[in-house]
Amino acid sequence: MTKPATPDRARLDRVVAEARRHSSEREATYREQALKLYPWVCGRCGRELAGVRLRELTVHHKDHNHDNNPADGSNWELLCLYCHDNEHSRVMDEAARGRGSDTPSGATFNPFADLKARLQKKD
Numbered sequence: 001m002t003k004p005a006t007p008d009r010a011r012l013d014r015v016v017a018e019a020r021r022h023s024s025e026r027e028a029t030y031r032e033q034a035l036k037l038y039p040w041v042c043g044r045c046g047r048e049l050a051g052v053r054l055r056e057l058t059v060h061h062k063d064h065n066h067d068n069n070p071a072d073g074s075n076w077e078l079l080c081l082y083c084h085d086n087e088h089s090r091v092m093d094e095a096a097r098g099r100g101s102d103t104p105s106g107a108t109f110n111p112f113a114d115l116k117a118r119l120q121k122k123d
Contacts (some may be wrong), residue, residue: 029069030059030069030076031058031059033069033071033073034059034073034076034078035054035057035078037072037073037076038073038076038077038078039078039112040054040057040078041078041111042057042078042079042080042083042111043060043077043078043079043083043109043110043111044079044080044083044086044087044109045080045082045083045109046109046111047080049080056080056081057078057079057080058078058079058080058081058084059076059077059078059079060076060077060078060079060084060087061075061076062075062076062077063075064091
C-alpha cells in the first residue's frame with residue numbers, strides 16, 4: 001500500500017503569496033489608471049473624494065471581471081466604498097432571487113450629464 005502524498009506546505013505558501021502579490025500589483029495598476037482617467041467623484045452618488053478621502057474611492061468593474069482591464073477604462077467606474085458595496089449587494093440579492101443577469105448593469109446615475117450646459121451658463 002502506498003502512502004498518500006503529503007502536500008508541500010512551503011510550496012503552497014509560496015504559490016498563495018505570489019497570487020496575492022500579483023493581485024495587489026494588478027489592482028494598483030488599474031486603480032492608478034482609473035484615477036488618471038476619471039474625475040474623483042463617485043459615479044453613483046456624486047460625492048467628491050479628494051485628499052485623504054481619496055482612499056474611499058474604488059474601481060468597480062462593470063462586468064465584474066477583474067481581469068478585464070482595457071486601457072481606455074471602458075469596464076471601470078469609480079464608486080465610493082458605500083455605493084460599491086451596495087452595487088455588489090444588489091447584484092447578489094438579484095442572483096439569489098433568480099433574477100440576476102449574466103452581465104449586471106453598472107451605476108445609472110451620471111453626475112456629469114448636464115456638465116456642458118452648466119459650463120456654458122457660467123460663460
